[in-house]
Amino acid sequence: MSRPLTFGIEIEFALAAIPKGKENPCPELEDEIRGRITNFELNEWDDRFGLMRRSVESHVAATIRAAGFPCDPYSPDMGDATKWEVTTDPTIKVPTNGLRWFGIEIRSPAYYFCSESLYAVAEVLDLLKSTYCIHIDGNSCGLHVHVGNENRNFTFQHVRNLHAFLFAFDSQISSLHPPYRQNRYWLKSPRALFHWGLGGQRPPTTKEGILRYLQATDFRQLKQLGAPHIGTSAVNFFHVFEGMGEGRDTKRTVEFRQHEASLKGATVINWIKTVVGIVEYTRTIHPDAFIELLAMSVESEDVKDEGKPILAEEGFTIVDLLRAIGQLGPARFYKDRGIFRNRPVYSVDQPYELKWDTTPGYDCIYR
Template sequence: MANRTKGDKEKLSFGIEMEFFLAWRAESFTGTVPAPPGVQVNPGAPLVVRGRWENAGDRVGALALIIDEAFPSPEGAVAPLDKNAINYGDREWTHLQGYRRWSVVDDVSLRALPKELADRSDKDFGWIGAEIVSPALWATNEGFDEVRRMCDFLQRHFWIFNSHQAGLHVHVGNGNEWLPLNSLRQIAALLYAADPILAQSHPKHRYENAYCTSPRLYSNVSFGLVNPVREPVQPAPPTEVAQVERPSRYAQVITRVQNLFQHFKSHPEPSKDDKVTKKVRFPTRPATGAYNLDQDTVQGALWDLGGDYQGPHNAQSYEPVPLITAVGEILRSADRHSIARMMGIGLRRGAYSFAQLERETKRTIEFRQAASTVDPIEVVTHARIAVGLCRFAASASHNALMQVILDCEMAEGNPSWFDVYDFLSEVGLTPEAKIVQAVLSGTLTDDMRKEYWLSRNHVPRL
């Protein structure tokens, strides 16, 4: 990929949030906790809760104590555990104070047990929803190995049920700093354009989920919101040295950007046989896209937009603006708040959430659409995809970024020409594409696991 990128690669960081249901029992309970079909009960066991167990906080707290003891010092962490090493009262570090080690939280969205577990729980045994949150980790083999180690631990010690209502979230950031503004623009533009294609890498219950809706269909920029155009203001002479965000290099060239797309579009379509590496045998490309426009979601977005939306308020008349128009608007955003506004979806969080750009509590982009899992290879694969997409977009040359976005635009009208496996391969994520395909088709083997770990310079272990 060296000829497709410019400058140095961003030094990225990441974090994960794994949601799932966990079997538990009170220490005094000596019976057997019923397990639903499909749950691997060996070599793990239900979580033993000592002392109080009456409420969800007690049970989740018991898991938190075990995790805290088993993972006292995370490998590859961005923020050190030693409070004396970093001033966490400083604005540049305070947002990472809660992300220095593994933690377990009681997720309110998992309070209601799914039907598979509802009749397998009682007052002193059963199943509990939990969310495990990683520290902020550098996007290195050391950081990814830390995630793999946690997943191995969970599989080895507990019974876990991955429900449709649970998910796997990946946050991507720039250590303790903000991602550069131009990197944010290019990442947002790529994720917006690729959203319908990336949805193909997830099961249907995730890409049709109200908690990770499509930015291509329902974000503010899809409804036609634009960045404000203001007359330039002459700045007053500076009284002190200040850091100024570099203005968008796309801000005055939207017409040229669109002309560039037309230039690429005039080229003949490449042969389908040449779109991916010959050694990789992916399934037949889809005949239709993954997403279908949901009228209720459209109506909800219209209510959230209120007076900011000037188009037809009849949900049945709504169509997202052309992809190239929206991409151009994202690329000319003047600051990170404008990017968050373009990518926002009312009160909802989309499949790729930029909401954290408007606040100091986190400085990350959140990937929300992956399904619940604690399988080490699946979790690491989704983490590497999130990091890899951000790294490619942040470091891609102007022409390279536009070519990939154009492929996504052409795929909207012709899904059989370019699919998620083509896309992942094009941005340097072929090993991850192979794992995604195997997971979706139920064909993941031990040999494929070994091949993947070796391809990413991890020690294979089974």
């Protein structure tokens, strides 16, 4: 039996704080936020030097440590895979209600994929929700999951299988995410990036894309199919390709970063199960069974004439796909939650750029 895969998460959110001695600028929210706001031993001058921000980082780290999890605030040498880490992110959009808001990013250790690790993640999420006043902006806050093979790189055959899978079932996977997490600069669809591999002339058919990936013979060819923008993909293989050489100091992980941020345990855990399940399936599946599954995506092209359903919406949805790869728990979760109808359309002016039709009827969750 193969050893279990490893995973780590990164979650972004905004946290409210009031410096000590300052009155609550939002008295109408007194009952909701008082007790969830840290009173910092700092004054306004400290904020000019970033000390208030560092104090927020330290307080969050101390809260996580007090619950029994090793955790450090920001430091120049962040990257200890054995600890939770806390830093701030100025790109996170924050409310403008008078409170002092700080963009926070939490990074988990590299965990082996098992129930105990998932419980640990859920416990930290619950701790954050119960301790702080938190706001999540869906556009600027994401949930990133890194999936790794311990400290080893993935095999070429495994990475090739994973590329073919993600290309074939891009629409199914994307249906788990709202339109504002679709095909943005750092969330490029595998289909959109693949257009570069065809010279930007036209979007490939599902069959063409699958065959191009399965016919690749080395890492270099796989990388070229998404070049030059592999680092902007919703599924980022940058660290895998960087780790091809022996002795390379890199994470060697596949980073899934399309999911919107959330501190809901069930939401985060089921997404972790989903992406780890996809990576595990493509590692262990027999070639004949794999080809049979990929053939499901070729039976109906993703882009149809107006009024005709696409396979990801009717016939073989993400729920069906998860059942097919043995992920019954996430399949039940997403069936109950519902999925998004994100129909892919191609830009006439730039045919290699995949966009999303968000006209009424195609940007809502349905069951």
